[in-house]
Amino acid sequence: MKNKIFMYLFIFSVLLILFQYVNFKGIHEESIKQTESLKNEIEKLKDSVTTLEDDILELSHFNLDRNEDAISYFERDGYNVDELIPFIKDELYQLNISKGEHPLIPYSSEDGGKMLINTVKLLNHKWIIADFSDGQFWGEMFITYQITEKRELKFRVVESFLYPLY
Incomplete structure (x- = not known):
């Protein structure tokens, strides 16, 4: 068992x-x-x-933040690039609150509004690309800028276009 x-x-x-x-x-x-x-x-x-x-x-190739030659250009003149980039953008955005039509945007709004700069990209020490809109129409522009000897910022629109409304 x-x-x-x-x-x-x-x-x-x-x-x-x-x-x-x-x-x-x-x-x-x-x-x-x-x-x-x-x-x-x-x-x-x-x-x-x-x-x-x-x-x-x-x-990021065409970007002032990563362009050593453009950064050196500003540093030779004694500018702090970390402070200068926001300053340039702010100056462009400040133009949005100017009275009347926008001083840089060569188009006027159709509905009585105002064209405003929405986005800004600094390409290098001389060029900027910006887009603008009034809420219905939008476009882009190529801007050159320079800082004068008196440390004033000057903008000039080289080319711009307005997208067609479909």
């Missing part, structure tokens, strides 16, 4: 071990698949990050 109990106990133990092995094997294979899937996703995301970094580098 003792032998039968030990044999049943042995068979039960073998079945339990076999069940655990099969169950663990399924979990382990699923874990490996999930790990591979996550590794592939990480690679895709790394490629996306690399692509975005390249895009940022390309887009």
Whole structure:
């Protein structure tokens, strides 16, 4: 009788071990698949990050903040570029509150409103791109600027256009 109990106990133990092995094997294979899937996703995301970094580098090419020659131009004249860039932008935005038509935008608003500069991008130590709108019509302009010997800021619109209303 003792032998039968030990044999049943042995068979039960073998079945339990076999069940655990099969169950663990399924979990382990699923874990490996999930790990591979996550590794592939990480690679895709790394490629996306690399692509975005390249895009940022390309887009920031024409940007005063990253143009060492333009920064050197201002630093030779004793300007702090970190303070000068916001100052130039603020001066352009200040023209939005002038009375009457905007002094730089060569178009007038059709509905009695006023054309205002919305966005400004300093390309280098001489050029600016700005967009403007009155809420219905919008356009862009290319502006040159210079700082005179009296440290005054002068703007001149070189080219502008108004998008057609569709």
